[in-house]
Amino acid sequence: MGADTFFVRVKGKTARDAFREAVEDARHWSGHGGYTGTIAEKSDYVMITPNTARLQEHFKAELRVERQRLRELRKSTHIHNQWNIELCEKRIKDLAPKARRKRHTPDEVANALIDMDDRRICDKWGPAGCIDLTPKLTGKRKPKKFLFFGWASS
Known part of the structure; x- marks a missing residue:
């Protein structure tokens, strides 16, 4: 059994709502049988603040x-x-x-964490990584956007 990396951008009121939607969508498109190499294999996520x-x-x-x-x-x-x-x-x-550079794009952060085998997201059975893509200084109550990424069993 192997593992594949995945990257999913999703909108939602909260990270939890966005995660559930991403998992449901992946299960719809990839099936419920397991070993899809998608976020469908994940049961949890961990918020990542770039260092x-x-x-x-x-x-x-x-x-x-x-x-x-x-x-x-x-x-x-x-x-x-x-x-x-x-x-x-x-x-x-x-x-x-x-x-x-002192600042990196969310995609660069996600790819670097995967390359570094970061302990928070390196397990194909563990949680997905999550980066909040919504600017912090928005006064509007729009749905937020999140990037979920990591390894999944395939």
């Missing part, structure tokens, strides 16, 4: 690894390395701004 310093350190570490990989690829004489070098250069170009 900027930890995210920056994660992106800086990834950047160091990619730069080291690029140095090693350039030393090698393997015929297929040009493609790998281009891929590595693109990854460095994408990571460099993330390592410098």
Whole structure:
């Protein structure tokens, strides 16, 4: 049995309402048999507040690894390395701004937590992660929007 990652954006009055709706919708589209690799496998969620310093350190570490990989690829004489070098250069170009920034998008946060194997969301049988996407300074009583993400059994 394996696991897949999932990312779901849902509106709701509360995170609990949005979570229930996301699970019901996933069960409707993916079935009730289990092992769907979707949020349908989750029974709970945990609210995530991004830790900027930890995210920056994660992106800086990834950047160091990619730069080291690029140095090693350039030393090698393997015929297929040009493609790998281009891929590595693109990854460095994408990571460099993330390592410098103080703020990250919710999608970057979710992907980084999955990459870091964050203990709160790393278990395919455990809770999903939840990030509140609604700006805090809205005076209106609109439905909030949430991003649920994590690993699910497949």
